[in-house]
Amino acid sequence: MSGSLNITAAITDPALLDLPWELPLELWPEETIAALPKGISRHLVRFVQLGGYVVAIKETSPELARREYELLRTLQRLEVPCVEPVAVIDNRVDADGNQLESMLVTRHLKFSLPYRALYSQALRPETATRLIDALAVLLVRLHIVGFFWGDVSLSNTLFRRDAGAFAAYLVDAETGRLQPPLSDGQREHDLEIARVNIAGELLDLAAGGRLEESIDPIEVSNGILDAYRTLWKELTGTESFDSAERWRIAERVERLNTLGFDIEELTILSDAEGSRVRIQPKVVDAGHHQRRLLRLTGLDAEENQARRLLNDLDAYAATNHPGNYDEEAVAHEWMSTVFEPVIRAIPRELKGKLDPAEVFHQMLDHRWFRSQNENREVPLAEAVSSYIDNVLRHRRDEATVIDPPTGAYTLPIDVIDDWRDRV
Numbered sequence: 352m353s354g355s356l357n358i359t360a361a362i363t364d365p366a367l368l369d370l371p372w373e374l375p376l377e378l379w380p381e382e383t384i385a386a387l388p389k390g391i392s393r394h395l396v397r398f399v400q401l402g403g404y405v406v407a408i409k410e411t412s413p414e415l416a417r418r419e420y421e422l423l424r425t426l427q428r429l430e431v432p433c434v435e436p437v438a439v440i441d442n443r444v445d446a447d448g449n450q451l452e453s454m455l456v457t458r459h460l461k462f463s464l465p466y467r468a469l470y471s472q473a474l475r476p477e478t479a480t481r482l483i484d485a486l487a488v489l490l491v492r493l494h495i496v497g498f499f500w501g502d503v504s505l506s507n508t509l510f511r512r513d514a515g516a517f518a519a520y521l522v523d524a525e526t527g528r529l530q531p532p533l534s535d536g537q538r539e540h541d542l543e544i545a546r547v548n549i550a551g552e553l554l555d556l557a558a559g560g561r562l563e564e565s566i567d568p569i570e571v572s573n574g575i576l577d578a579y580r581t582l583w584k585e586l587t588g589t590e591s592f593d594s595a596e597r598w599r600i601a602e603r604v605e606r607l608n609t610l611g612f613d614i615e616e617l618t619i620l621s622d623a624e625g626s627r628v629r630i631q632p633k634v635v636d637a638g639h640h641q642r643r644l645l646r647l648t649g650l651d652a653e654e655n656q657a658r659r660l661l662n663d664l665d666a667y668a669a670t671n672h673p674g675n676y677d678e679e680a681v682a683h684e685w686m687s688t689v690f691e692p693v694i695r696a697i698p699r700e701l702k703g704k705l706d707p708a709e710v711f712h713q714m715l716d717h718r719w720f721r722s723q724n725e726n727r728e729v730p731l732a733e734a735v736s737s738y739i740d741n742v743l744r745h746r747r748d749e750a751t752v753i754d755p756p757t758g759a760y761t762l763p764i765d766v767i768d769d770w771r772d773r774v
Contacts, residue, residue, distance in 0.1 A: 356442055357441050358439070359438060360439075363438070367440075370383065371383065372443050373443065373445055373451075375410070385399060395410045404461075405459040406456050407457050408456050409454065411455060413441045416453040419523075423436040426496075430637070431498070432518065432520040432521065433521040434459075434509070437457055438456040439454070441454075460511070463520060469482070480571065484578050485510060485516065485518060486545065486549075487578035488519065488578075490541065490542070491579060491582050491583055494583070498528075499528050499529075499533055502526040502548070503541055504544075504545065506548075508520065509522050511653060512709050513653035513656055516655050538583075553568035585607065586607065589629055590603060590631070594625055604617070608639045613637075613642070615636060618631045618633050647679060650707075653708065656709060659712045659715065663689070663715060667681070668681045693714060693731070696739070698739065701739065704743055704747070705746065713738065714738045717734060
């Protein structure tokens with residue numbers, strides 16, 4: 352390898368030095384490549400095993416690689432969902448001294464999939480709608496921090512399951528630029544790009560017979576306009592009401608919290624007569640339920656998953672500790688007697704199917720449906736076993752498994768007592 356190789360990284364992983372940078376990416380040996388589903392890209396992209404995790408490597412120009420690396424780092428600091436930048440590799444030369452393209456290295460987002468991998472035979476209408484909704488939320492979050500994407504599409508996004516919905520992550524920031532605040536024209540331009548690109552991607556699926564006939568690609572792609580504008584108005588719009596209706600301030604905050612957003616500052620203005628009040632969120636942060644779950648339990652989950660787990664935690668607290676109680680202490684108890692035993696019960700060879708928070712959410716759904724169908728309260732341990740055998744075992748893996756673990760099944764679930772049986 353040439354001594355001129357340059358690696359730019361916040362924290363350099365020594366394993367980077369072992370990769371064959373002197374070869375064009377298309378010629379890298381198979382033993383370095385991780386077989387994972389990927390979206391459509393204008394550049395060559397390969398997944399590569401790096402130590403105990405997987406990275407995505409993209410060949411591009413030195414200028415674009417460095418620019419995208421810095422943009423992704425900035426978006427991460429702003430807590431916008433995006434892939435994690437690992438390094439920029441430039442000054443690459445082959446064995447004959449010929450200059451090779453630079454490379455951008457990003458960490459593969461575990462348990463995520465490109466939109467083309469989210470269906471087995473044909474994309475269903477409800478799945479298409481949920482993908483569009485997730486992309487609209489991501490676009491709103493990007494625009495709030497002043498990021499113009501410039502190439503909004505399903506292909507440039509990764510999706511993770513989120514308690515019946517999806518969470519979207521930006522993958523390709525090559526065409527983006529950060530220039531807050533964005534004008535209405537810039538936001539509308541990004542929306543139009545999204546509408547056109549999504550329609551083209553869905554029409555492509557339809558041409559290949561991978562889209563249900565009931566889905567109208569144009570109608571679905573237009574859905575991002577309504578989803579985006581509804582959310583944007585709720586997060587940033589000014590609301591005016593009679594001064595006697597001050598309860599509407601708390602109502603607005605509660606609506607935003609329900610959507611998963613927190614308000615850092617709220618502007619409240621009264622007119623000269625004091626008869627009308629105008630309110631407007633000043634700064635809005637996403638992840639309301641994520642932050643509460645992380646604070647109480649240390650679990651890092653998607654927003655809808657966090658909401659579902661908190662609902663179970665709150666129900667546990669209300670049942671076992673009615674009245675005043677220490678929230679942190681009860682959360683620790685719930686973790687040790689409910690959540691952790693469920694996750695430990697998952698056989699090792701099935702742990703790559705879904706992330707733990709999604710497993711817990713799906714198990715709760717499975718238990719509820721069984722209880723309804725059988726007209727009885729299905730015990731937690733029974734629900735877990737049933738979910739593993741009848742649901743989880745038949746799912747495809749959504750995690751990257753580099754060295755597939757082997758071993759016997761986990762011991763039966765260790766739950767001291769099922770708190771719901773006391774109701």
